[in-house]
Amino acid sequence: MRIYRDVKTRLALLVVLMVPFMFSCSHQQEMSTPHNNSHVRDLSEIRQSGKLKVVTDFNSINYFIYRGQPMGFQYDLLQELSDYLGIPIEVKVNNDLQKNFDELEHGDIDLIASNLTITGDRKEMVNFTLPHSQTRQVLVQRKENKKNSFFAPAELVRNPIQLGGKTVYVQKGSVYVDRLRHLSEETGEKINIVEVPIEAEQLIRMVARKEIDYTVADENIASVNSSYFSDLDTETVISFPQNQAWAVRKGADKLRDEINYWLEGFKKTRHYAVLYNKYFKSSRSASIVKSAYYYPETGRISRYDNILKKEADNIGWDWRLLASMVYQESRFNPQAKSWAGAFGVMQLMPFTAKRFGVDASSSPAAQIHAGVRFIHWLDVQLKPYVQDKKEREKFVLASYNIGMGHVLDAMKLAEKYGKNPAKWEDNVEFYLLKKSDPKYFTDPVVKNGYARGTETFRYVRDIMYRYNHYLNINENTDLAQLVK
Numbered sequence: 001m002r003i004y005r006d007v008k009t010r011l012a013l014l015v016v017l018m019v020p021f022m023f024s025c026s027h028q029q030e031m032s033t034p035h036n037n038s039h040v041r042d043l044s045e046i047r048q049s050g051k052l053k054v055v056t057d058f059n060s061i062n063y064f065i066y067r068g069q070p071m072g073f074q075y076d077l078l079q080e081l082s083d084y085l086g087i088p089i090e091v092k093v094n095n096d097l098q099k100n101f102d103e104l105e106h107g108d109i110d111l112i113a114s115n116l117t118i119t120g121d122r123k124e125m126v127n128f129t130l131p132h133s134q135t136r137q138v139l140v141q142r143k144e145n146k147k148n149s150f151f152a153p154a155e156l157v158r159n160p161i162q163l164g165g166k167t168v169y170v171q172k173g174s175v176y177v178d179r180l181r182h183l184s185e186e187t188g189e190k191i192n193i194v195e196v197p198i199e200a201e202q203l204i205r206m207v208a209r210k211e212i213d214y215t216v217a218d219e220n221i222a223s224v225n226s227s228y229f230s231d232l233d234t235e236t237v238i239s240f241p242q243n244q245a246w247a248v249r250k251g252a253d254k255l256r257d258e259i260n261y262w263l264e265g266f267k268k269t270r271h272y273a274v275l276y277n278k279y280f281k282s283s284r285s286a287s288i289v290k291s292a293y294y295y296p297e298t299g300r301i302s303r304y305d306n307i308l309k310k311e312a313d314n315i316g317w318d319w320r321l322l323a324s325m326v327y328q329e330s331r332f333n334p335q336a337k338s339w340a341g342a343f344g345v346m347q348l349m350p351f352t353a354k355r356f357g358v359d360a361s362s363s364p365a366a367q368i369h370a371g372v373r374f375i376h377w378l379d380v381q382l383k384p385y386v387q388d389k390k391e392r393e394k395f396v397l398a399s400y401n402i403g404m405g406h407v408l409d410a411m412k413l414a415e416k417y418g419k420n421p422a423k424w425e426d427n428v429e430f431y432l433l434k435k436s437d438p439k440y441f442t443d444p445v446v447k448n449g450y451a452r453g454t455e456t457f458r459y460v461r462d463i464m465y466r467y468n469h470y471l472n473i474n475e476n477t478d479l480a481q482l483v484k
Contacts, residue, residue, distance in 0.1 A: 040251035059201040073279040093472040095199040097173040131243035139236040164189025176216040320470040346371030394424035405448035412445040
């Protein structure tokens with residue numbers, strides 16, 4: 001059930017669960033001790049592996065899915081970094097700060113790419129990059145002042161001393177915890193600090209929905225959210241300006257230095273200013289968050305989700321993989337047409353469309369049904385050659401794009417030259433790329449001649465890349481759904 005009827009009961013239970021953490025040592029002390037004798041993966045090894053492993057957090061600014069496309073300030077910065085380094089980036093999403101620091105320390109990830117406030121304690125645990133932005137901590141409360149309201153605060157807090165006796169919910173392991181503790185000590189007034197495993201933006205929304213009275217957040221995040229919820233007040237500043245940066249593992253000096261070199265130059269460009277304004281100052285952010293296709297909030301990718309779920313279930317596919325494919329084909333546009341004659345949401349070629357009983361005048365639902373029948377047919381044909389279902393999906397995608405004959409040719413070339421004909425990445429895809437070279441497309445094992453495999457190579461990678469982003473959000477929204 002997505003919504004608890006009794007919000008206060010839910011929060012009370014959450015507090016009970018968090019009691020052991022509330023009385024434990026500070027979040028910096030909870031961080032695992034550095035493994036001084038463990039291997040540190042630095043830039044050269046990352047290049048050899050072929051990917052930079054990154055974790056970021058999901059919210060309406062840093063990372064989200066909108067109309068089927070991954071977006072966000074951190075996401076866009078990472079794409080720029082990827083282009084600069086020439087290394088693909090594998091993005092993982094997690095809003096648990098403690099887990100992110102732990103995974104960095106244990107080498108599971110190479111980079112935490114989020115709005116990490118630089119503190120002395122954290123500098124002992126990680127290496128920070130140059131700051132990518134600067135902000136202050138602010139108190140988030142509601143503007144209303146209704147003394148008869150059960151949820152509303154009696155008055156707006158404008159001085160930290162007024163927080164004495166009040167309950168403030170903050171993200172567990174965040175710098176907000178330390179700041180409130182210091183304020184409590186400095187003012188001599190006890191603040192009831194409740195640490196919860198909920199990201200700051202979600203807590204802001206709980207304030208707006210009258211589920212809690214106060215939270216603390218970065219000023220830039222709070223300001224953006226105040227444009228979504230007009231009753232929020234974010235004017236009470238409780239800290240000095242603080243630098244925010246990314247973090248790499250201690251010992252990954254070359255990675256940090258390379259990121260710093262790129263970041264120092266990139267921050268001076270007009271493109272950086274455009275990106276920052278796009279996510280932190282543009283009024284369009286509010287329309288995105290309120291859209292029916294803001295995936296973290298609604299769970300919807302497109303207007304065709306229900307059709308895609310039904311059709312994908314019929315062939316045993318994850319509907320999000322099918323959605324990523326349809327996005328790649330048409331951006332969910334039923335009027336899309338290609339120079340080669342493909343049409344509609346599934347971009348079926350006329351011959352294939354006729355075979356499965358549709359044409360350009362058919363409804364999007366009928367076109368999707370026909371396209372999925374074609375996918376199923378390809379899957380059946382390829383199953384004898386590729387037994388693994390998840391691996392076979394990539395072969396099906398490639399065949400949908402370029403034709404199964406060319407894919408079978410690439411499989412034969414892979415087998416001839418000692419690669420695995422049942423594995424796509426770095427094996428069959430490699431020889432599909434080679435089919436534009438006379439040495440390979442004239443090889444006796446090739447039956448379908450020349451093919452320009454570059455487009456199909458990117459097609460499969462783009463679909464799987466976007467699919468992984470859909471999975472990222474889905475696997476990390478349970479808590480967000482809980483507090484809605």
